[in-house]
Structure formats: structure tokens, C-alpha cells
Amino acid sequence: MKTFSTEYTAKNLTKNAGLVNLGKFADKAIQSLPGILDRRLTIKRGVTADYAIADVVMMLMMGVLAGAKHLSHLAILKADVAIRKLFGWELFPDASTFGKLFKRYIAGFGHCHELSEAEAEARKRVWSKKWFPRITMDMDSTVIGVTGSQEGAEKGYNPKKKGQKSYHPLLCFIAETRECLHNWFRSGSAYTSNGAVEFLKECYERIPQRISQIFVRADSGFFDGELLDFLEGRHSEYLIKVKMKNLVTLLMGQTSWQREKGKTGIEAVAFMHQCHGWKKERRFVAIRKLVAVQTEGVFFPLPQYEFFCYVTNLPHAPWHIHKLYGQRATSENWISWCKSQMASGAIRT
Numbered sequence: 001m002k003t004f005s006t007e008y009t010a011k012n013l014t015k016n017a018g019l020v021n022l023g024k025f026a027d028k029a030i031q032s033l034p035g036i037l038d039r040r041l042t043i044k045r046g047v048t049a050d051y052a053i054a055d056v057v058m059m060l061m062m063g064v065l066a067g068a069k070h071l072s073h074l075a076i077l078k079a080d081v082a083i084r085k086l087f088g089w090e091l092f093p094d095a096s097t098f099g100k101l102f103k104r105y106i107a108g109f110g111h112c113h114e115l116s117e118a119e120a121e122a123r124k125r126v127w128s129k130k131w132f133p134r135i136t137m138d139m140d141s142t143v144i145g146v147t148g149s150q151e152g153a154e155k156g157y158n159p160k161k162k163g164q165k166s167y168h169p170l171l172c173f174i175a176e177t178r179e180c181l182h183n184w185f186r187s188g189s190a191y192t193s194n195g196a197v198e199f200l201k202e203c204y205e206r207i208p209q210r211i212s213q214i215f216v217r218a219d220s221g222f223f224d225g226e227l228l229d230f231l232e233g234r235h236s237e238y239l240i241k242v243k244m245k246n247l248v249t250l251l252m253g254q255t256s257w258q259r260e261k262g263k264t265g266i267e268a269v270a271f272m273h274q275c276h277g278w279k280k281e282r283r284f285v286a287i288r289k290l291v292a293v294q295t296e297g298v299f300f301p302l303p304q305y306e307f308f309c310y311v312t313n314l315p316h317a318p319w320h321i322h323k324l325y326g327q328r329a330t331s332e333n334w335i336s337w338c339k340s341q342m343a344s345g346a347i348r349t
Contacts, residue, residue: 022065023086037053038054063077074095132177135211136215139218142169142335144168154166154188156168217325232313239312285312285322289307
């Protein structure tokens with residue numbers, strides 16, 4: 001960014017002044033993000049080209065931060081003389097030029113990998129400012145519905161609009177920094193855990209080597225023996241919600257339920273169990289909450305419970321495990337921010 005001074009006049013007003021601090025962050029904390037992009041992206045353009053690829057990526061990124069959810073929305077920056085002057089964008093492409101540049105130069109797998117390497121270098125520089133010996137990776141998936149027949153959109157799990165075509169991306173967040181570490185854009189027919197192991201391998205590659213311990217937390221869609229084998233092979237801690245057809249029968253058969261002190265109607269149990277296809281048994285932790293007691297039509301009162309069950313290699317007490325999993329709910333907010341404020345899955349090109 002260019003150096004600037006602030007004056008309160010009626011000229012060169014901007015409603016996107018917040019981008020100024022983000023631009024300074026990209027220059028100072030990340031030590032020239034445009035420079036990283038320019039060095040990492042091997043896309044060569046002619047000497048008469050009007051736009052450098054690094055500038056195009058920065059324009060799109062800043063446009064999204066300013067609220068753009070479609071390439072045509074980048075006009076909000078094109079019309080902002082003050083922002084363009086501060087960032088040194090004398091020329092600014094229109095929407096069709098943006099689309100042409102991304103499809104022609106950046107859509108290839110090799111250039112996508114280069115963008116990923118640029119992101120990794122930027123992350124390394126930011127993380128050098130703050131040291132985290134242990135991090136929590138929250139894995140999740142989300143549904144992005146579409147109103148058409150876009151490429152890759154297929155019918156699948158869609159709780160809000162059943163039968164609607166959609167995408168079903170995978171996401172991984174770091175709880176300590178709230179950053180979206182990695183994501184995969186998948187078709188709507190993909191099951192939650194499809195490709196989860198390969199996805200996690202890529203997540204681990206993005207983590208700085210100085211991190212000594214990784215804790216992975218995920219919902220029931222990631223309850224998979226192969227995934228657990230991978231995490232144990234990496235000596236990682238994990239906490240994953242259980243999803244089984246006979247789960248209630250399994251939990252009702254446990255005989256060592258104990259009341260949680262100071263919590264009415266709450267009982268907990270921990271036990272070892274080996275699911276079909278698993279190589280070994282693992283620790284299961286369950287909480288049951290009394291929600292009603294059936295008295296009509298039965299000889300004896302029949303309690304009805306709401307169950308919460310997790311598989312984990314953590315040694316903590318069941319109630320502590322339950323509360324620790326509950327902290328994962330914040331990732332739902334992060335997903336909402338990505339979809340609603342960061343155009344995640346919206347700009348498809």
C-alpha cells in the first residue's frame with residue numbers, strides 16, 4: 001500500500017475505509033502478501049498485459065472483504081477512487097475480465113497448488129508472531145444450495161430444502177486462531193466423511209512443524225474407523241460424536257451409569273467398545289439426560305432419555321468430555337461467517 005495521510009474533507013470519501021487496515025496488515029504483518037503472490041504464482045503474462053495476476057488476486061480478496069459475493073459486485077471497489085489510489089490500482093478490470101483471468105490462468109490444478117503454497121507462506125509469517133504449542137482443529141461440513149444446474153451441484157443431504165441440488169464442502173478451523181485452515185469444495189451427493197482422511201492429511205501439511213500436539217474435534221459425520229486409525233497413527237488427540245444404528249441399545253445395555261453430582265437427571269458412563277470393522281476397541285463416553293417418565297400403559301414407570309455419546313482417546317471424565325465437545329458449536333458461527341460474509345462457495349468460476 002502507498003503511504004497516506006488522513007484529512008477530513010469532502011473529497012475522496014470512501015465507505016470501505018476498513019480495507020486500509022487490512023492492506024497495512026497484508027504489507028506489514030505478512031511482509032508483503034502481494035509480493036508472496038507475485039513470487040509464488042508462476043503465471044506469465046505478456047509485457048503489454050494491463051493487470052498483474054498478484055494484483056487481480058488482491059482485488060478479488062479485498063472485494064470479498066468489502067462484501068462482494070459475485071464477480072459483478074467488485075464494481076464497489078472499481079468505483080471507489082480513494083481505495084484504488086491507496087492500493088495503487090490505477091486500472092481495475094470489469095467482471096468479465098476477472099472471470100476470464102481466473103478461468104484461463106488460475107483454474108488449473110498447478111496454479112491452485114501455487115495459491116495454496118502462497119497461503120502457507122503467509123500463514124507461517126503470521127504464526128511467527130504468536131506461538132501455539134497445542135491447537136484444536138474443528139472439522140465440519142456444510143450445505144450450499146443452488147437454484148439451477150451448476151457444474152458439480154447434485155442432490156444429497158439438505159436439511160432445509162430436501163431434493164434441492166447443492167454443494168457439500170468440507171471445512172477445518174483452528175479454534176485458537178479462528179482461521180479456516182483448509183476446505184474442499186465437493187458435490188452435494190458426497191457423504192460427510194468422504195475423503196476425510198485425505199482431507200486431514202492436507203490439513204496436517206499446513207500446520208507449522210513447531211506445533212507439538214493436535215486435538216481434532218468433529219461431529220458424527222466423521223465417525224469412521226479409518227479416520228480414527230489415521231489420527232492415532234499421528235499421535236493426535238480426538239473427540240468425535242458417535243453415530244451408530246444400534247447406539248441407543250448399546251447405551252441402554254450399560255450397567256455402570258453414575259449420577260453427575262449437582263446435576264438433576266444427568267447420568268454419565270464410560271466404556272470400551274469395538275465397532276464392526278474396527279481393528280481394536282476404543283473408549284466411548286456417554287451422557288444421558290432424563291426428559292420424561294412414561295406412566296400410562298405400563299406396570300412400572302419407564303424413563304425416557306436424551307443421549308449424547310462420543311469416542312475419544314482423552315482420559316477426562318465424561319461430563320468434562322461433554323462440555324469440551326460443546327465448545328465445537330462456535331465452529332457453526334465460523335461457517336456462517338464464511339458463507340454469509342466471506343462468499344464461501346458463492347463465487348463459482
